[in-house]
Amino acid sequence: MDPRTKLIRIVTLLGGVYFLVYFLLPKSVLLQLGIQQNHESISNGFIVVGAMAIGLGLINLLVGHGAKIVFKRAGWSNSAALLIALAVMFFVTCAQWVGSLQSSYDIREVQLIGEFASRIVSDDQDASRRDTVPSVSQRIGALVGYGQSKAAFMRQMVESQDASLDSQESRRALLDELRIALNEFQVGLDGLESSRVASLGEGNRAVMEDLVARATRLGGAYSALRQSDQTLTLFSRLYGVLYDGLFVQLGAAMFSLLGVYIAAAAYRAFRVKTVESALMMSAAVIVMLGQISAVFLMLHLGSFGEEAYRFLPKVRQWLLEVPNSAAFRAIRLGAGVAGLMLAIRMWLSIESKSFSSDKRG
Amino acid sequence: MERRLIYLIMIVAVAIPILFEFSWAPSRLVSAERMYQVIEDVRAGEGEIALVWLDFGPGTIAENQPQAEVILEHLFRRRIPVVVLSQYQLAEAVLNSIPADIASRLEHEMPGQSWRYGEAWINAGYQPGGAQMMQNLAAAENLSKYFGRDVNGMPFTHYPTFAALGGIEKVKLVAEVTGLVGVFDTIIQFFQKSDYRPTLVHGCTSITIPEAYIFLDSKQLHGLLEGIAGAAWYSELLKRNHPESQNDRLLVRNTALIISHLVLMMLIVAGNIVGFVRARRSSDG
Numbered sequence: 001m002d003p004r005t006k007l008i009r010i011v012t013l014l015g016g017v018y019f020l021v022y023f024l025l026p027k028s029v030l031l032q033l034g035i036q037q038n039h040e041s042i043s044n045g046f047i048v049v050g051a052m053a054i055g056l057g058l059i060n061l062l063v064g065h066g067a068k069i070v071f072k073r074a075g076w077s078n079s080a081a082l083l084i085a086l087a088v089m090f091f092v093t094c095a096q097w098v099g100s101l102q103s104s105y106d107i108r109e110v111q112l113i114g115e116f117a118s119r120i121v122s123d124d125q126d127a128s129r130r131d132t133v134p135s136v137s138q139r140i141g142a143l144v145g146y147g148q149s150k151a152a153f154m155r156q157m158v159e160s161q162d163a164s165l166d167s168q169e170s171r172r173a174l175l176d177e178l179r180i181a182l183n184e185f186q187v188g189l190d191g192l193e194s195s196r197v198a199s200l201g202e203g204n205r206a207v208m209e210d211l212v213a214r215a216t217r218l219g220g221a222y223s224a225l226r227q228s229d230q231t232l233t234l235f236s237r238l239y240g241v242l243y244d245g246l247f248v249q250l251g252a253a254m255f256s257l258l259g260v261y262i263a264a265a266a267y268r269a270f271r272v273k274t275v276e277s278a279l280m281m282s283a284a285v286i287v288m289l290g291q292i293s294a295v296f297l298m299l300h301l302g303s304f305g306e307e308a309y310r311f312l313p314k315v316r317q318w319l320l321e322v323p324n325s326a327a328f329r330a331i332r333l334g335a336g337v338a339g340l341m342l343a344i345r346m347w348l349s350i351e352s353k354s355f356s357s358d359k360r361g
Numbered sequence: 362m363e364r365r366l367i368y369l370i371m372i373v374a375v376a377i378p379i380l381f382e383f384s385w386a387p388s389r390l391v392s393a394e395r396m397y398q399v400i401e402d403v404r405a406g407e408g409e410i411a412l413v414w415l416d417f418g419p420g421t422i423a424e425n426q427p428q429a430e431v432i433l434e435h436l437f438r439r440r441i442p443v444v445v446l447s448q449y450q451l452a453e454a455v456l457n458s459i460p461a462d463i464a465s466r467l468e469h470e471m472p473g474q475s476w477r478y479g480e481a482w483i484n485a486g487y488q489p490g491g492a493q494m495m496q497n498l499a500a501a502e503n504l505s506k507y508f509g510r511d512v513n514g515m516p517f518t519h520y521p522t523f524a525a526l527g528g529i530e531k532v533k534l535v536a537e538v539t540g541l542v543g544v545f546d547t548i549i550q551f552f553q554k555s556d557y558r559p560t561l562v563h564g565c566t567s568i569t570i571p572e573a574y575i576f577l578d579s580k581q582l583h584g585l586l587e588g589i590a591g592a593a594w595y596s597e598l599l600k601r602n603h604p605e606s607q608n609d610r611l612l613v614r615n616t617a618l619i620i621s622h623l624v625l626m627m628l629i630v631a632g633n634i635v636g637f638v639r640a641r642r643s644s645d646g
Contacts, residue, residue: 043497047490104513111519220477227461227478243454251419259621263371264364266625267632285626291590292619294388309389317391325575332575 009349015046016347061086089242095235103230107223110154113147113185114215121208140192147189147215154182154222174225181214181221188214283319290316367628374624375617384612385619387593392577396562396584396591397598400432403534403560405441408527410504411534412444412559414548415459418451421540421566426455427592427611428564429538433463434606435599437476441534442522444508446485448494448544456484456512470605479520486512495551502528532559538586540566545573549581564591589618 022035030036065079120139123129133139158179188211195207230236272278290312296305345351378384403411413432417425436443437460445456464476476482485508488494501507504526505517518524535552537545545563552559560583565573567588576582586592593615596608 040497040500043490043493047493050491050493051489101514104511104515108515108519115521220475223477223479248419248422248454252423255420255423259375260368260371263621263625263628264367267363267367267628270629270632271636272633281629285629288622288626290388291390291587292388292622294386295619295623298385313389313391320571320574321578324571325578328571328575 092238096239103226110222111219117212144193178221181218185214185218374620378616384616390594392585393591393594399584405533410442414537416449416539416544424566428586431595432536443482483523484512535559535561538564
């Protein structure tokens with residue numbers, strides 16, 4: 001056995017032992033051993049190892065299909081199409097994600113104004129925190145300065161967008177909402193600045209709470225506009241075309257083939273030849289009729305239609321809950337036992353012949 | 362020739378309601394009714410949330426998207442904060458688009474009210490790790506800390522509604538929508554503690570209905586949406602309680618499904634008649 005095979009087997013065994021021990025030992029013992037405290041980090045480590053499979057898959061694709069293209073083997077054009085699609089989708093997705101990340105940070109910076117104002121009030125009410133933070137006047141000064149700079153930035157943005165805005169009604173509404181929220185916020189901020197608040201009495205606290213409300217509205221309006229802007233960026237649109245316009249449609253088209261195949265199978269293979277096949281067909285027809293029982297009401301069949309509408313869903317429900325559940329439980333129990341056996345074989349490296357030098361040799 | 366004719370019949374049957382946009386009433390499904398009641402009964406206090414797993418991608422979007430829409434619409438209407446996330450990497454696009462579309466539709470329906478990202482819902486994105494991740498999630502004492510950041514890279518703590526979520530006990534409802542096998546089982550098996558198991562509802566494709574029923578029967582699952590038919594009946598219940606709710610497109614899709622079921626049954630009958638006649642001829646000959 002070569003050292004690599006040995007290492008893989010040891011790591012596999014230890015991994016299995018860890019989870020077995022974690023499952024069997026009581027929590028108090030796990031705490032004493034220091035396992036409980038570190039379990040999340042350890043299992044996250046296992047998840048990271050699993051996630052590496054994505055990178056491995058990527059390398060595998062590049063090597064396999066890259067070699068096909070370089071040596072112009074049969075079907076190299078398909079490989080080229082795959083790698084080009086991979087590269088384009090990767091680039092567009094990354095660009096779209098970076099754009100959306102930037103947008104989120106910008107939104108967050110505006111939302112912080114309201115939260116900071118709210119924190120000033122709550123810290124002042126909490127005697128244990130009051131002395132650990134800068135004075136109220138200092139913090140309000142910082143709040144006003146930060147609020148003014150953000151307000152100026154947003155005003156500039158509103159003006160530039162206003163000038164270039166096309167006739168989109170929904171975007172104009174968002175822009176108008178932001179403009180109103182911005183004006184209200186400015187009034188609140190000017191009021192706070194002129195009152196030169198040094199401490200938070202009843203009156204000043206009301207002023208601060210009013211500013212919190214105005215800042216929250218401003219944050220909401222700005223967030224709505226930026227999120228709307230984000231959907232209109234070049235990379236968001238490209239992503240929409242590639243994902244929704246191409247990938248989703250191709251995937252749906254593949255699955256839709258199932259519908260026509262089932263139709264052909266129903267005609268050609270669902271033949272009553274034995275008692276068992278007759279039972280199976282009856283069950284299938286009843287389940288289908290139960291699922292579309294409203295048809296009986298629409299056909300105006302009188303009391304027969306009403307009875308069928310009431311009765312068929314109940315029979316369908318019974319078929320699914322009783323005979324179907326019994327059969328499926330048996331299947332799952334069998335599969336579960338088989339899965340357990342397979343897991344034990346993998347744990348003890350009985351199944352991992354592919355890592356062994358014996359096979360290669 | 363026979364096979365091509367069957368394909369053509371099926372395509373025409375599905376296309377007619379979609380092209381002419383007509384719809385029939387959906388059929389009553391008990392499992393969807395149970396699910397409606399379960400979500401209606403959820404009481405979420407401060408810091409309590411619903412976890413909605415959207416574990417589907419382009420392949421089953423036709424069936425799973427309507428289910429995700431009705432579940433999210435109901436939760437949004439009830440003002441229950443939602444964390445959307447997925448165990449399936451291809452779900453990334455639907456995690457972004459579905460809640461945003463529902464929020465926009467509700468805002469349009471009810472001017473003056475808002476459902477905003479970070480308040481009504483948050484997107485925790487793709488969560489890799491399967492069973493291992495699910496166990497960690499269930500054991501986490503602070504879900505905000507566990508998730509860390511949303512899909513846009515913003516810390517959960519920056520959104521007041523989701524800043525201090527607490528542990529699994531704060532999850533009042535888990536909803537899972539998928540067409541994949543083995544994904545839903547992970548939640549049933551591992552998303553629980555010895556003294557707490559959140560209410561669980563599930564939306565599945567028609568193919569996986571039989572498997573889901575064993576959990577419904579054992580009460581590990583509290584509500585089930587069976588394919589488009591389940592979503593259609595659920596949307597009908599939403600419409601009865603909120604007449605302004607829009608479900609026309611879903612009913613058109615459901616009508617296509619009803620017609621395809623009828624065609625399928627006719628094909629079974631026709632196949633048997635043809636088979637019987639051929640068998641008679643060959644035995645006579």
